[in-house]
Amino acid sequence: MEVRRKVGQQGAAGPAAAAPRQPRVQAGDALPLPIRHTNLIFSALFAASLAYLMRRWREKIRSSTPLHAVGLAEMLAIFGLIASLIYLLSFFGIAFVQSIVSSSDEDEDFLGVGAGAPPPAAAPPARQAPAPCTLLGSPAAAPEKMPEEDEEIVAAVVAGKIPSYVLETRLGDCRRAAGIRREAVRRITGREIEGLPLDGFDYASILGQCCELPVGYVQLPVGIAGPLLLDGQRYYVPMATTEGCLVASTNRGCKAIAESGGATSVVLRDGMTRAPVARLPTARRAADVRAFLEDPDNFETLSMVFNRSSRFARLQGVQCAMAGRNLYMRFTCSTGDAMGMNMISKGVQNVLDFLQDDFPDMDVISISGNFCSDKKPAAVNWIEGRGKSVVCEAVIKEEVVKKVLKTDVQSLVELNMIKNLAGSAIAGALGGFNAHASNIVTAIFIATGQDPAQNVESSHCITMLESINDGKDLHISVTMPSIEVGTVGGGTQLASQSACLDLLGVKGANRDSPGSNARLLATVVAGGVLAGELSLLSALAAGQLVKSHMKYNRSSKDMTKIVP
Ligand code: ADP
Numbered sequence: 001m002e003v004r005r006k007v008g009q010q011g012a013a014g015p016a017a018a019a020p021r022q023p024r025v026q027a028g029d030a031l032p033l034p035i036r037h038t039n040l041i042f043s044a045l046f047a048a049s050l051a052y053l054m055r056r057w058r059e060k061i062r063s064s065t066p067l068h069a070v071g072l073a074e075m076l077a078i079f080g081l082i083a084s085l086i087y088l089l090s091f092f093g094i095a096f097v098q099s100i101v102s103s104s105d106e107d108e109d110f111l112g113v114g115a116g117a118p119p120p121a122a123a124p125p126a127r128q129a130p131a132p133c134t135l136l137g138s139p140a141a142a143p144e145k146m147p148e149e150d151e152e153i154v155a156a157v158v159a160g161k162i163p164s165y166v167l168e169t170r171l172g173d174c175r176r177a178a179g180i181r182r183e184a185v186r187r188i189t190g191r192e193i194e195g196l197p198l199d200g201f202d203y204a205s206i207l208g209q210c211c212e213l214p215v216g217y218v219q220l221p222v223g224i225a226g227p228l229l230l231d232g233q234r235y236y237v238p239m240a241t242t243e244g245c246l247v248a249s250t251n252r253g254c255k256a257i258a259e260s261g262g263a264t265s266v267v268l269r270d271g272m273t274r275a276p277v278a279r280l281p282t283a284r285r286a287a288d289v290r291a292f293l294e295d296p297d298n299f300e301t302l303s304m305v306f307n308r309s310s311r312f313a314r315l316q317g318v319q320c321a322m323a324g325r326n327l328y329m330r331f332t333c334s335t336g337d338a339m340g341m342n343m344i345s346k347g348v349q350n351v352l353d354f355l356q357d358d359f360p361d362m363d364v365i366s367i368s369g370n371f372c373s374d375k376k377p378a379a380v381n382w383i384e385g386r387g388k389s390v391v392c393e394a395v396i397k398e399e400v401v402k403k404v405l406k407t408d409v410q411s412l413v414e415l416n417m418i419k420n421l422a423g424s425a426i427a428g429a430l431g432g433f434n435a436h437a438s439n440i441v442t443a444i445f446i447a448t449g450q451d452p453a454q455n456v457e458s459s460h461c462i463t464m465l466e467s468i469n470d471g472k473d474l475h476i477s478v479t480m481p482s483i484e485v486g487t488v489g490g491g492t493q494l495a496s497q498s499a500c501l502d503l504l505g506v507k508g509a510n511r512d513s514p515g516s517n518a519r520l521l522a523t524v525v526a527g528g529v530l531a532g533e534l535s536l537l538s539a540l541a542a543g544q545l546v547k548s549h550m551k552y553n554r555s556s557k558d559m560t561k562i563v564p
Contacts, residue, residue, distance in 0.1 A: 174203035223247030253531025277369025312336030337487030387484035431460030449497025
């Protein structure tokens with residue numbers, strides 16, 4: 001197989017080529033041509049043989065010639081038909097069986113048996129009898145027999161005789177476990193935690209998925225900004241925040257957008273990334289692996305290996321970087337409606353196992369080598385994108401700028417240039433060419449069950465303002481290259497968060513077009529940011545900011561008096 005031969009050729013380029021090989025036996029290895037070409041040849045052979053035989057048999061039936069009287073050409077055609085049938089059945093049949101096997105593996109994860117995989121958004125598992133949670137530690141650490149009374153268990157936890165992390169597993173009742181742990185914490189610390197509610201939360205829904213060792217939950221208010229008129233649809237955007245002014249201000253931005261005819265958005269890219277790091281004996285050898293991964297001829301093989309772990313993960317590409325003999329391999333893949341970190345990690349692990357056979361001297365240091373780059377500011381996300389790359393734009397009419405935003409187009413354009421562009425350049429900003437994108441991103445993330453730590457790269461945004469139509473109207477856009485959102489998995493399946501997703505019409509998996517719900521959510525995030533930028537910049541241009549903050553955050557409780 002060409003892929004294999006290429007590895008050999010690249011390996012022979014330097015002294016490291018002497019590294020030992022353990023060729024893995026695969027059906028494809030026997031083929032002299034790339035799999036794509038071989039498939040094409042056998043499909044053509046199958047079609048041609050079948051067509052020829054059908055024509056010959058029709059002629060024989062018409063002329064009453066016995067069917068079994070076959071000439072050399074027919075014998076060759078029959079041979080071609082059988083050979084191509086065997087090839088095609090074994091190739092596609094095996095792939096089909098593999099896909100069934102891998103999707104059933106995935107479903108197991110989905111039921112929460114595996115480490116951290118979430119239940120399906122459309123059909124949450126019954127909560128009455130929580131499954132044992134391996135994440136909470138081994139029940140063997142606790143005494144054989146648990147005391148019956150809560151008071152005795154609390155005393156045992158306080159005395160260190162029962163580890164707090166086994167309570168859910170041993171009691172089989174998540175609410176009771178949380179209550180006992182909370183009482184133990186209260187006694188150990190001597191702090192009353194009355195303000196932190198215990199009741200009113202489904203602790204089974206977080207078991208093994210969202211949070212360990214629970215003792216209660218934090219309440220956050222959710223406000224609604226909207227309608228946000230985006231791509232012809234009206235969205236009521238849920239925002240969980242404790243920052244006064246934020247929802248009201250975003251709401252004002254939504255109003256300005258709606259009164260100007262709405263905003264439009266475009267999703268430029270949709271691909272989650274994961275970049276493992278591996279060390280090779282030499283930089284030259286690391287370059288061999290890099291060349292193998294980036295060779296377009298190998299893409300088909302790599303994607304077959306990668307895609308095995310999920311029905312939704314589809315490899316889009318691999319981009320490599322090196323630091324000495326360390327190789328960083330940034331895999332990008334689509335992940336359906338999931339944000340996708342679990343999904344992509346499984347696919348990457350498949351490829352690393354596959355590579356290990358051809359490069360046994362490759363030492364995988366970590367499944368994540370920070371070139372991904374997750375939850376840290378990094379130029380790679382800003383430049384290459386991660387998750388969904390979205391641009392959202394609107395034209396705000398002159399009269400709306402005056403009436404709703406209480407400022408004028410020229411002041412806004414100048415402010416954006418001096419603050420968001422020049423000011424951020426002076427500050428050495430990385431993806432921070434905006435006024436407060438992270439405010440809106442984080443509030444929507446918390447409300448809709450996203451991973452709030454991913455607000456770091458999801459808030460990368462450049463806000464552009466221009467005057468158009470002879471300086472009368474305002475063109476505003478936000479360009480956000482790495483919005484990382486999902487509508488299945490993680491916190492999205494919890495009751496409150498999934499209600500907020502439902503409000504936006506993007507709850508769970510999109511069965512008809514996997515990935516559409518998550519992409520739509522990303523455009524709503526960008527639309528919310530557009531509204532937020534518009535309103536805050538206007539408040540700054542009009543010198544209103546401090547005034548309205550004083551009203552919202554300090555004095556008045558009468559909300560009717562503080563509309564910006
Ligand atoms: P994350 O990595 O974002 O935490 P996971 O990969 O753990 O998400 O969860 C996604 C799970 O949801 C997978 O088990 C996948 O099979 C399942 N799933 C069902 N429908 C979809 C869909 N439309 N898109 C993506 N995943 C889906």
